[in-house]
Amino acid sequence: MALLQGLGAALPEHRVANIFKPLATPAQSEYHIALLVLAITGAIFVVVAGLIVYTIWRFRRRPGDDAKQEPPQVYGSNQIEVAWTVIPILIVFVLIGVSARVIASVQNASPPPQMLKVTLIGHQWWWEVRYPDYGIVTANEIHVPTASATYLELQSADVIHSFWVPQLAGKTDLIPNRTNYSWIDPREPGVYFGNCAEYCGTQHANMLLRVVAQAPEDFKRWAAEQQKPAAENAAFQSLSCVSCHTIKGTPAKGKFGPDLTHLMSRRTLAAGAIANTAENLRQWVKDPQAAKPGSLMPSLQLTDQELGQVVNYLESLQ
Amino acid sequence: MASIDYPLERPRPKEGEFSFSETLYRWVATVDHKRLGLMYIVTALLFLVIAGLMASVMRLQLAFPNNHVVGPETFNRLFTMHGTTMVFLVGMPFVAGLSNYLVPLMIGARDMAFPRLNAFGYWIFLFGGLLLYFSYIGGGGLSGHGSAPDVGWFAYAPLTSKAFSRGASTDFWILGILVAGIGSVASALNVIVTTICMRCPGMTLTRMPMFVWVMLIDSWLIIIALPPLTAAQVMLLIDRFLGGNFFNTQAGGSAVLWQHFFWIFGHPEVYILIFPAFAILSEVIPIFSRKPLFGRAAMVGAVVAIGFISLGVWAHHMFAVGMTSWSNTFFAASSMLVGIPTGIKIFNWTATMYGGKLRLDTPMLFCCAFLLQFLVAGLTGIMLAVSPFDWQLHDSYFVVGHFHFTLIGGLVFGLFAGMYYWFPKATGKLLCEKLGRWNFWLFVIGFETTFIPMHFLGILGMPRRIYTYAPDRGWDFWNLVSSLGVIAQAAAIALFIWNVIDSIRSGEKAGDDPWDGWTLEWATSSPPPEYNFEKLPVVRSSRPLWDLKHPHDPDWKFEQ
Numbered sequence: 001m002a003l004l005q006g007l008g009a010a011l012p013e014h015r016v017a018n019i020f021k022p023l024a025t026p027a028q029s030e031y032h033i034a035l036l037v038l039a040i041t042g043a044i045f046v047v048v049a050g051l052i053v054y055t056i057w058r059f060r061r062r063p064g065d066d067a068k069q070e071p072p073q074v075y076g077s078n079q080i081e082v083a084w085t086v087i088p089i090l091i092v093f094v095l096i097g098v099s100a101r102v103i104a105s106v107q108n109a110s111p112p113p114q115m116l117k118v119t120l121i122g123h124q125w126w127w128e129v130r131y132p133d134y135g136i137v138t139a140n141e142i143h144v145p146t147a148s149a150t151y152l153e154l155q156s157a158d159v160i161h162s163f164w165v166p167q168l169a170g171k172t173d174l175i176p177n178r179t180n181y182s183w184i185d186p187r188e189p190g191v192y193f194g195n196c197a198e199y200c201g202t203q204h205a206n207m208l209l210r211v212v213a214q215a216p217e218d219f220k221r222w223a224a225e226q227q228k229p230a231a232e233n234a235a236f237q238s239l240s241c242v243s244c245h246t247i248k249g250t251p252a253k254g255k256f257g258p259d260l261t262h263l264m265s266r267r268t269l270a271a272g273a274i275a276n277t278a279e280n281l282r283q284w285v286k287d288p289q290a291a292k293p294g295s296l297m298p299s300l301q302l303t304d305q306e307l308g309q310v311v312n313y314l315e316s317l318q
Numbered sequence: 319m320a321s322i323d324y325p326l327e328r329p330r331p332k333e334g335e336f337s338f339s340e341t342l343y344r345w346v347a348t349v350d351h352k353r354l355g356l357m358y359i360v361t362a363l364l365f366l367v368i369a370g371l372m373a374s375v376m377r378l379q380l381a382f383p384n385n386h387v388v389g390p391e392t393f394n395r396l397f398t399m400h401g402t403t404m405v406f407l408v409g410m411p412f413v414a415g416l417s418n419y420l421v422p423l424m425i426g427a428r429d430m431a432f433p434r435l436n437a438f439g440y441w442i443f444l445f446g447g448l449l450l451y452f453s454y455i456g457g458g459g460l461s462g463h464g465s466a467p468d469v470g471w472f473a474y475a476p477l478t479s480k481a482f483s484r485g486a487s488t489d490f491w492i493l494g495i496l497v498a499g500i501g502s503v504a505s506a507l508n509v510i511v512t513t514i515c516m517r518c519p520g521m522t523l524t525r526m527p528m529f530v531w532v533m534l535i536d537s538w539l540i541i542i543a544l545p546p547l548t549a550a551q552v553m554l555l556i557d558r559f560l561g562g563n564f565f566n567t568q569a570g571g572s573a574v575l576w577q578h579f580f581w582i583f584g585h586p587e588v589y590i591l592i593f594p595a596f597a598i599l600s601e602v603i604p605i606f607s608r609k610p611l612f613g614r615a616a617m618v619g620a621v622v623a624i625g626f627i628s629l630g631v632w633a634h635h636m637f638a639v640g641m642t643s644w645s646n647t648f649f650a651a652s653s654m655l656v657g658i659p660t661g662i663k664i665f666n667w668t669a670t671m672y673g674g675k676l677r678l679d680t681p682m683l684f685c686c687a688f689l690l691q692f693l694v695a696g697l698t699g700i701m702l703a704v705s706p707f708d709w710q711l712h713d714s715y716f717v718v719g720h721f722h723f724t725l726i727g728g729l730v731f732g733l734f735a736g737m738y739y740w741f742p743k744a745t746g747k748l749l750c751e752k753l754g755r756w757n758f759w760l761f762v763i764g765f766e767t768t769f770i771p772m773h774f775l776g777i778l779g780m781p782r783r784i785y786t787y788a789p790d791r792g793w794d795f796w797n798l799v800s801s802l803g804v805i806a807q808a809a810a811i812a813l814f815i816w817n818v819i820d821s822i823r824s825g826e827k828a829g830d831d832p833w834d835g836w837t838l839e840w841a842t843s844s845p846p847p848e849y850n851f852e853k854l855p856v857v858r859s860s861r862p863l864w865d866l867k868h869p870h871d872p873d874w875k876f877e878q
Contacts, residue, residue, distance in 0.1 A: 015790050015792065016778060016779070016791060016792035017778065017779030017791070018777065018778055018779065018792075019710040019711075019777055019778075020777060029706065030706045030707060030709055030710050033704060033707055034701070034706075034707045037700065037701050037704050037707055038701070040700075041697040041698075041700055044697060045694070045697055048664065048668075048693055049690055051668055052664075052668050052686070052689050052690060052693070053690075055668055055671045055672045056671065056676060056678075056686050059607070059671060059673060059674050059675065059676050060678055061675050061676055061677050061678070065675060069675075070608050070675075070868075071607075071608050071609055071673055071674050071675050072609075072673065073609060073610055073871075073873075074609060074610075074673060075610055075612070075613075075614070075876065076612050076613035076614065076615070076666075076669075077612075077613070080613075080669070081616045081662070081666075084661065084662065084665045085658065085661075085662055088658045088661040088662075092654045092655060092657055095654055095700065095703075095704060096647075096651045098704075099647065099651075099654075099704045099705060099706060100647045100650075100651075102706040103643045103646050103647050103650070103705055103706055104643050104647075106706060107642075107643040107646070124482075154640075158476070158481075158482065159474075159477045159482055159573075160474055160476075160477070160573055162638055164713075164779075166710060166779040167779075169709075170638075170708075170709025170710040171638040171709050171710070171712050171713065172638055172640060172709075173638045173639045173640060175567075175573050175574060175639060175640070176476060176567035176568070176573055177567045177570065177571075177572065178573070180639075180640035181640070193779070193791065194779070195779070195781045196781070197712070197713045197781045197782075198713060199394075199470050199474070199477075199713075199782070199783040201468075201477060201482065202390045202391055202394060202468070203390060204781075205390065205783075205784035205785045205786050205787065206786075293389055293390055293391075294389075294390050294391060
C-alpha cells in the first residue's frame with residue numbers, strides 16, 4: 001500500500017486543464033492549429049473592429065452639424081464589393097487547407113506497434129477502464145506509461161459521454177452501439193484532469209476522469225498490483241453490494257457499478273466527486289445521495305455494524 | 319413629381335373607450351397583423367424574462383465552487399428550459415412578430431395574405447409554449463419521475479429514451495416544441511405568400527425593403543429546416559410510446575441519427591434566429607447614417623448564400639462523434655464558407671455608415687454594439703469550425719460564450735435596436751432616450767462581463783452543463799465575474815420594461831415619422847389604422863419616402 005500511494009502522491013497534478021498548455025501529441029497539434037487560427041482571427045478583429053470604431057467616431061453627428069443637410073448618397077461599388085469578397089475567400093481557403101492537414105494527421109495517425117490498449121466505457125456517471133492485455137478492470141483513472149502511446153477504445157454502456165482530457169487530447173464521444181478511438185501519449189509523469197464533456201444526465205458534473213501517467217517501470221508495478229485478486233469477505237458478500245460490484249477473486253461479480261478490487265489504490269470516490277479518504281468512504285457507503293445526489297448507487301440502509309464491516313473490508317482492497 | 323401617393327389628412331383609429339372585456343375580446347379575436355405581431359412580441363418578451371430569470375439562477379449556482387443554490391436535477395431542468403425557451407419561445411416568436419407587424423406595412427399591403435392562419439399560428443404557438451411549461455406541473459406523469467424536461471434543448475438520444483427519461487417530461491418537450499413549430503411554419507408560409515403576392519403597385523422585388531427580403535429568406539429557411547425536427551420528434555414519440563427503436567440504442571437504434579436530424583434543423587435554426595437582427599440592422603443603420611444601404615444586391619445575395627450554406631454545415635456540431643476525417647474536413651470547410659457572406663454583410667453595414675452622418679440615438683447604439691459583438695461571435699465561430707480546434711472547444715464554456723455572443727450580442731441587441739426604432743410606430747409614443755442610453759450601456763457592460771469570461775473558462779477546460787465544480791480547477795474567478803455581469807443585464811432589462819410602460823403612459827408623442835424614415839411604414843399614422851393605408855401607395859424605388867422628401871433628387875432616377 002505504501003508503495004502504491006507513494007507512487008501516486010509523488011506525481012504532479014495538472015488540475016487546471018488549460019488547452020493552451022498541451023502535454024501530449026494530439027493536444028499539441030490542436031494547440032498549433034489553434035495558434036494559427038487565433039493569429040488570423042486576431043488580425044481580422046483588429047482590422048475590422050478598427051474600421052468600425054473609426055467609422056463610428058469619424059462620422060458621428062456633431063453638435064454644429066446642419067440636421068437638414070443629408071450626406072452624399074452612395075449606393076455601392078462593385079470594385080469594393082469584389083475586394084472584400086475575394087480577400088475572405090483567400091483566408092478561408094488557407095484555413096481549410098491547414099485544418100484538413102491537422103484533421104488527417106490526428107485522425108489517421110497509425111498507432112505505434114507496442115502501444116498500450118485501453119477500453120474506456122462510459123457509464124452514468126463513472127468511467128470503466130479495462131486493460132484487455134493485462135486483465136485489469138478499474139474505474140475513473142486511466143493509468144498509462146509515459147514515453148509510449150496509449151490507444152483508447154471508447155464505448156458506452158448507456159447514454160452518450162465524451163472523453164476529454166484537455167492537456168492530452170481533444171474530445172471524442174463515447175456512444176452506445178459504436179466504438180470510437182482516441183489516443184494519448186503524455187510525455188511527463190503526472191495526473192491529468194478531465195471531465196465528461198457530453199451532457200449525460202443528472203450527475204454529468206461529477207463524472208471526472210484522471211489520466212495517471214507514470215514512468216514505464218512504475219506503470220508495470222502498478223499493473224502487477226492491479227492484477228492480483230482480493231481476499232473474500234463473508235460479511236460483504238452477504239450484502240447486496242455484490243449485485244452491482246465486482247471484486248476479483250471473490251463471488252462478487254456485479255457489473256452495474258465500478259470494479260472495487262483495488263478501490264484503495266484510487267484517488268477519489270464516486271468518479272471524482274469526493275477524495276478517497278476513510279471518512280468519505282464511510283459517508284459514501286452510508287448515503288451515496290448526500291455526496292452525489294442522483295447517483296445510481298442507492299443507500300442500502302446498513303446498520304452501523306454492517307457499515308463498519310463493509311468499510312473495513314473496502315479499506316483492505318489496496 | 320411625387321412617386322408616392324398618400325393622403326395628407328390621415329384618418330386616425332377611433333379613440334373609443336372600451337371596457338376591459340371588450341378590449342380583451344378585441345385582442346383575442348383579432349386577425350389584424352399588427353395586433354398579432356405585437357402579441358407575438360409581448361409573449362416573446364415575457365418568455366425572455368422567464369428564461370433570463372432561469373439563467374440568473376444558474377449563474378447564481380455557478381458563482382462559487384461547490385455551491386448549493388439548486389441541486390443537479392433542478393439545474394439540468396433550468397438549462398434545458400432556458401435553452402428551449404430562448405430558441406423556440408423567444409427567438410421564433412420574435413421572427414414571427416416582427417415580420418407580421420412590419421412586412422405588410424413595408425410592402426404597402428393591408429394585411430397578411432392569410433389573416434386567420436396568422437391568428438391560428440399565434441395561438442398554436444402560445445399553446446405549445448404553455449404545454450412545455452405545464453411540464454413543471456404535469457411532467458411527473460403517472461410514474462412520478464421528473465417535472466420539467468432535463469434532457470437539454472438538443473435532447474440527445476438515448477438520454478430521451480424511456481430507459482433514461484422516465485415520466486412525461488420529455489414528452490412535454492417533444493409535444494410543446496412540435497406544436498409551437500406548427501405556428502412557426504404557418505407564420506413563415508404567410509410571410510412568403512404575402513411578400514410574393516401582396517406588394518403594392520410599383521414595388522418590384524428589387525425595390526422591396528431589405529427587411530422584407532431578409533424575412534422572406536428567413537421564412538423559406540423555417541419551412542425547410544423545421545420539418546426534419548418535427549419528423550425526428552415524431553420518431554422519438556414512436557420510440558417512447560409505440561415501441562419503436564429509431565434512437566433506442568439498447569435495441570440497435572442509432573444515437574448519432576438523432577444528432578443528424580437535430581442539427582440539420584438546428585444549424586439553419588441559428589440563422590433563422592439571427593436573420594431578423596440582420597433585417598433590423600439593414601433598416602436602422604441606413605436611417606441613422608442618412609445613407610442608403612451600401613451594396614443592396616450584395617446584401618441580398620449574402621443572405622441567400624448564408625441561408626443556402628447553412629443547410630450544409632450541420633455536422634460541425636458533431637466533430638467529436640467520430641466521423642471520418644473526410645466528413646470532418648467537409649463540414650469544417652462548409653462552415654468556414656459561411657464566414658464569407660457574413661463578412662460581406664458586416665463590411666456593407668460599415669460602408670453604409672462610412673461617409674454618413676451618424677445619429678447615435680439608442681437604436682443606432684444597439685446596432686454599433688451589434689457590429690462589434692457579432693464580429694467577435696463570427697471569429698470565434700471560425701475557431702469552432704476548424705475541427706481540430708473544435709475537438710478542444712466543443713461542449714466547453716467557450717461554445718457557451720460563442721453562441722451567446724451571436725444570440726445575445728447579435729440577435730437580442732438587434733431586437734433592442736428594432737424595438738427602440740419601431741416602438742413609436744406601434745404606439746405613437748417615443749421611448750425615453752435618456753433611459754434608453756442607460757439601458758444600452760448597462761446591457762453592454764453586463765453582457766461583456768458575463769460572456770467574455772466564458773471563453774476563458776472553456777479554454778481552461780470547463781465543460782458545459784455542469785451544475786457544480788471543484789474549487790481547485792482554476793474556474794472560480796471567471797465564474798464569479800461572469801455571474802456578476804448578470805446584475806447589470808437584469809438592471810438593463812428592468813429599465814427597458816419600465817421605459818416601455820412609462821412611455822406608453824406618458825411618453826412624448828412620436829408623430830408619424832420620428833426618424834425621418836424612407837420605407838412605407840412611416841407613411842401611415844402611428845399607430846397605423848387597421849387598414850394600414852387608406853389608398854395603396856405606389857412606389858418607384860427602394861426608398862419611396864426619400865423620393866417624396868427629395869423631389870429633386872429621387873432614387874428612381876438612379877435605380878433601374
